Amino acid sequence: MSQLFIAHGHRDVDPLLQVHEAMRRAAIPTWYTPPGSKDMEPDIVNEAIDNAFGMVVLVSASSIRSRAVQAQLDRALDRGLTLFPIRADNARLSKQFKIALADQLTDSLTDDGALERLVAGVKARYERRCPVISVMNLKGGVGKTTVTSQVFGAWQSRIGGRTLLIDLDPQYNLTQTFFDMDHADASAARDKSVISLFERSRLHAYDMTSPAENWTRISTEPFEPVGRDVICHDLLVGDNAPAGRFDLISGQFEISKYAFAPSQESLGVVGANFRRMIDYFRSEYDLIVFDTNPNATFLTRCALEAADRVLTPMQPDAYSLRGVKLLNQVMHEQVSDEKRPELSVLFNTVGRSEQSDFEADARNGAYDDQAGFSLSKTLLASALPRSGHLVVRSPESEELPWKQLVIHQGRGGGLKRIRQNLESIATELKSLDDA
Ligand SMILES: Nc1ncnc2c1ncn2[C@@H]1O[C@H](COP(=O)(O)OP(=O)(O)O)[C@@H](O)[C@H]1O
Ligand SMILES: [Mg+2]
Numbered sequence: 409m410s411q412l413f414i415a416h417g418h419r420d421v422d423p424l425l426q427v428h429e430a431m432r433r434a435a436i437p438t439w440y441t442p443p444g445s446k447d448m449e450p451d452i453v454n455e456a457i458d459n460a461f462g463m464v465v466l467v468s469a470s471s472i473r474s475r476a477v478q479a480q481l482d483r484a485l486d487r488g489l490t491l492f493p494i495r496a497d498n499a500r501l502s503k504q505f506k507i508a509l510a511d512q513l514t515d516s517l518t519d520d521g522a523l524e525r526l527v528a529g530v531k532a533r534y535e536r537r538c539p540v541i542s543v544m545n546l547k548g549g550v551g552k553t554t555v556t557s558q559v560f561g562a563w564q565s566r567i568g569g570r571t572l573l574i575d576l577d578p579q580y581n582l583t584q585t586f587f588d589m590d591h592a593d594a595s596a597a598r599d600k601s602v603i604s605l606f607e608r609s610r611l612h613a614y615d616m617t618s619p620a621e622n623w624t625r626i627s628t629e630p631f632e633p634v635g636r637d638v639i640c641h642d643l644l645v646g647d648n649a650p651a652g653r654f655d656l657i658s659g660q661f662e663i664s665k666y667a668f669a670p671s672q673e674s675l676g677v678v679g680a681n682f683r684r685m686i687d688y689f690r691s692e693y694d695l696i697v698f699d700t701n702p703n704a705t706f707l708t709r710c711a712l713e714a715a716d717r718v719l720t721p722m723q724p725d726a727y728s729l730r731g732v733k734l735l736n737q738v739m740h741e742q743v744s745d746e747k748r749p750e751l752s753v754l755f756n757t758v759g760r761s762e763q764s765d766f767e768a769d770a771r772n773g774a775y776d777d778q779a780g781f782s783l784s785k786t787l788l789a790s791a792l793p794r795s796g797h798l799v800v801r802s803p804e805s806e807e808l809p810w811k812q813l814v815i816h817q818g819r820g821g822g823l824k825r826i827r828q829n830l831e832s833i834a835t836e837l838k839s840l841d842d843a
Pocket of ligand 2: 554700
């Protein structure tokens with residue numbers, strides 16, 4: 409459940425209840441440590457922070473002195489939570505509070521209209537839709553899976569926010585980036601995988617046959633979404649795991665079955681289920697990213713209809729250009745105007761130092777005619793160079809999944825450069841979504 413975390417000192421009982429009550433009236437779920445209690449399992453508190461979309465910080469003598477609140481604030485900062493500080497008394501700010509909060513700390517709870525302003529700010533954040541980005545190109549091998557894991561791994565690490573990756577490619581290479589094949593297949597065998605976004609499965613009712621086992625039948629029975637703890641893999645696991653939330657709904661081969669669907673009606677239901685599940689997860693995450701298959705199928709349309717933005721990795725060559733051109737055509741032919749996502753194109757595997765002629769020409773609009781749309785206007789300014797650090801290697805079994813992310817890897821020749829590249833792509837994409 410997506411919630412508002414309220415950080416408070418143990419003496420802030422009245423202001424705490426005041427804020428809680430105001431949020432309750434605005435239908436915003438809250439979480440806070442029970443007032444009066446001093447100690448609470450840090451794991452429980454940390455999990456509550458990781459499930460939160462924002463944190464109200466009651467700024468008081470009691471909270472400023474509290475080690476628990478200091479730790480909560482650190483974790484919130486670490487994972488990029490939106491902070492809503494408000495004064496509960498006139499205590500002098502500590503250095504930590506000053507650095508983290510002083511800029512935004514304008515109101516005191518007793519000020520006229522302060523509580524209403526707080527609720528309005530929190531509500532706007534609560535209702536902000538989480539962007540959905542689909543990484544696509546109708547050509548294989550251009551870097552879709554690499555971009556999905558590495559660029560958005562960098563986004564999660566540097567920009568923060570709860571991030572969900574969904575492996576929509578029946579080849580499930582994204583899943584295999586993080587898990588060995590046995591682990592991935594065992595998960596799919598329990599329907600803890602992407603099929604449970606399309607059809608009712610054993611995640612919804614344990615005594616039924618898996619939809620993955622029946623290729624000729626598509627279930628149109630309704631089902632409720634299951635929680636993230638049931639369907640998602642937490643990729644930031646283990647001691648020393650980076651903070652925040654970076655989850656994966658793993659892929660599987662069996663979603664290819666929709667290509668052989670016996671009826672359009674059943675596909676209509678399955679597609680609507682998928683959109684409903686994505687809408688549900690929008691309230692649980694701050695960013696959702698699809699990795700997709702290279703051929704235009706039913707899955708392509710599902711991804712296009714659910715996405716706000718299509719991110720297309722493209723190599724600086726004519727074959728890639730063709731893939732982008734086809735994708736743009738499909739986006740116009742298959743998706744209605746109001747559902748059509750925006751397109752951003754990212755050059756991948758460019759030369760490290762000098763821009764290739766192809767890239768320079770593309771940026772100057774030389775290929776716009778050939779592409780059939782203004783490719784030059786959709787190109788991101790940042791690009792991803794060719795780098796050995798980005799070459800996929802399969803994880804060892806038992807290896808922690810986040811260790812595959814370049815952004816979390818230690819020092820090494822060229823790593824810093826690549827990390828800066830990944831960060832600038834993430835930042836540029838984020839600024840497009842904020843615009
Ligand atoms: N910027 C890059 N530098 C070096 N190798 C890359 C880069 N981008 C992708 N690759 C490699 O190219 C191959 C195809 O990339 P992948 O992400 O699987 O493409 P797709 O998902 O589009 O099929 C993989 O072996 C990957 O490691
Ligand atoms: Mg791929």
